[in-house]
Amino acid sequence: MIKFLERENHNQTQKRMPLQLEDELFPSTPGKFKVDQRGAHYFMNRQIHRCFASTSTMFLWALFLIALTASYLSFQSFVDTGSKYFTASWGGIQWEKQVRTSAQIHRSGGMSVLVTGAAGFVGSHVSLALKKRGDGVVGLDNFNNYYDPSLKRARKNLLESHDVFIVEGDINDFKIVSKLFDTVAFTHVMHLAAQAGVRYALENPMSYVHSNIAGLVNLLEVCKAANPQPSIVWASSSSVYGLNEKSPFSELDRTDQPASLYAATKKAGEEITHTYNHIYGLSITGLRFFTVYGPWGRPDMAYFSFTRNILQGKPITIYRGKNKVDLARDFTYIDDVVKGCLGALDSSGKSTGSGGKKRGAAPYRIYNLGNTQPVTVPTLVGILEKHLKVKAKKNMIEMPGNGDVPFTHANISLARKDFGYKPTTDLQTGLKKFVRWYLSYYGYNNGKPVN
Numbered sequence: 001m002i003k004f005l006e007r008e009n010h011n012q013t014q015k016r017m018p019l020q021l022e023d024e025l026f027p028s029t030p031g032k033f034k035v036d037q038r039g040a041h042y043f044m045n046r047q048i049h050r051c052f053a054s055t056s057t058m059f060l061w062a063l064f065l066i067a068l069t070a071s072y073l074s075f076q077s078f079v080d081t082g083s084k085y086f087t088a089s090w091g092g093i094q095w096e097k098q099v100r101t102s103a104q105i106h107r108s109g110g111m112s113v114l115v116t117g118a119a120g121f122v123g124s125h126v127s128l129a130l131k132k133r134g135d136g137v138v139g140l141d142n143f144n145n146y147y148d149p150s151l152k153r154a155r156k157n158l159l160e161s162h163d164v165f166i167v168e169g170d171i172n173d174f175k176i177v178s179k180l181f182d183t184v185a186f187t188h189v190m191h192l193a194a195q196a197g198v199r200y201a202l203e204n205p206m207s208y209v210h211s212n213i214a215g216l217v218n219l220l221e222v223c224k225a226a227n228p229q230p231s232i233v234w235a236s237s238s239s240v241y242g243l244n245e246k247s248p249f250s251e252l253d254r255t256d257q258p259a260s261l262y263a264a265t266k267k268a269g270e271e272i273t274h275t276y277n278h279i280y281g282l283s284i285t286g287l288r289f290f291t292v293y294g295p296w297g298r299p300d301m302a303y304f305s306f307t308r309n310i311l312q313g314k315p316i317t318i319y320r321g322k323n324k325v326d327l328a329r330d331f332t333y334i335d336d337v338v339k340g341c342l343g344a345l346d347s348s349g350k351s352t353g354s355g356g357k358k359r360g361a362a363p364y365r366i367y368n369l370g371n372t373q374p375v376t377v378p379t380l381v382g383i384l385e386k387h388l389k390v391k392a393k394k395n396m397i398e399m400p401g402n403g404d405v406p407f408t409h410a411n412i413s414l415a416r417k418d419f420g421y422k423p424t425t426d427l428q429t430g431l432k433k434f435v436r437w438y439l440s441y442y443g444y445n446n447g448k449p450v451n
């Protein structure tokens with residue numbers, strides 16, 4: 001009954017409402033007037049009809065909607081950028097401050113260096129040496145798990161205790177590398193980030209393409225566009241000599257017979273950097289390292305894994321070449337390599353381009369950094385046995401075709417002439433230092449924890 005009466009009233013109101021009054025129901029000051037619910041639908045329809053009655057009004061509405069959408073979108077992007085700026089793991093105010101502080105130069109004539117692969121073996125040593133002599137250093141590393149990332153974290157902690165900041169990122173990330181150059185005008189780049197190791201290519205070939213080819217090009221793209229352009233020193237490898245039989249290896253020898261994908265990507269790196277030198281005027285120095293070893297070393301390398309296995313009483317596998325000839329390596333102690341890297345940076349010469357345009361010829365150099373005294377692998381094992389005071393269980397097998405080469409031997413006269421490179425640590429001394437570090441770091445004694 002009540003419902004019926006309501007409907008009745010509603011109909012009556014609709015019938016009785018004069019047109020003039022309809023206009024008055026929508027006052028210019030919203031909120032002051034309570035709309036009569038019974039007529040609202042009807043009045044709305046009329047009002048909408050009026051608003052859209054002419055094309056010009058429709059056009060204005062369309063403009064209004066477009067403007068509303070555009071301002072919503074720009075507000076969203078402002079919110080995104082703003083929140084990233086204040087909260088993201090990189091790119092915020094705090095991050096920029098850390099980068100700038102770490103890059104500060106504390107000696108006259110010093111340099112500010114971006115060190116890629118700074119949490120790696122060679123990268124951590126080079127970063128520390130640069131910082132200690134007063135240069136500015138910022139690291140970049142993706143902390144991948146090719147080998148135990150906790151060792152990379154420990155190196156990072158060590159560097160942080162010396163005020164070196166390492167940015168966690170990939171050299172393939174154009175935004176992060178560009179942002180670093182927007183934040184600091186690096187004078188030099190020490191490019192050491194790479195997929196290292198020869199045998200791992202059988203398992204994960206694309207990681208070599210990712211870091212050693214694509215990552216290198218990405219880095220060079222940012223460097224070429226930077227203003228001023230930095231000078232670049234980067235790690236090639238003795239592996240580019242591949243099947244070369246002429247000894248010792250000279251920079252003039254052929255390097256077109258790589259024996260592994262790793263070697264092929266390093267050789268490609270030499271060609272790629274040459275292109276950037278030629279087209280954009282980037283100063284480039286490539287360093288061919290010869291089997292670098294020492295404290296904080298790489299667990300995938302033979303001297304390191306031999307030490308672990310000997311201490312744990314596990315057998316070690318020693319490869320032999322054809323006709324049971326022992327493999328030999330020109331083992332080079334880390335401190336000597338670091339001196340070579342610093343010498344190369346100091347003598348690198350300036351890039352000539354700016355804003356991606358070449359303004360003149362820039363240096364393009366390649367140097368061997370070795371020790372010039374190859375030692376056979378069984379001799380290396382003998383030295384380790386002596387320092388560890390444990391006999392190794394040796395398993396001698398013929399070298400499989402997995403990318404290793406029978407021997408390496410560096411001719412270093414070019415590096416000596418150009419920046420006084422002169423290695424001073426023999427394998428006995430270097431391995432002694434390595435073993436001391438290994439035992440203090442891992443806390444092992446004959447395979448059993450000390451603590």
Ligand SMILES: NC(=O)c1ccc[n+]([C@@H]2O[C@H](COP(=O)([O-])OP(=O)(O)OC[C@H]3O[C@@H](n4cnc5c(N)ncnc54)[C@H](O)[C@@H]3O)[C@@H](O)[C@H]2O)c1
Binds near residue numbers: 143192193210238
């Ligand atoms: N150690 C040697 O005996 C030796 C010999 C010849 C050449 N090299 C070259 O020297 C350089 C340093 O070697 P290392 O022994 O210190 O190796 P390493 O593996 O300890 O250091 C390389 C570092 O680069 C980082 N990295 C790898 N790919 C990256 C990427 N895409 N983006 C950012 N970071 C990345 C890794 O996390 C690692 O910390 C490498 O270029 C290597 O190829 C080393």
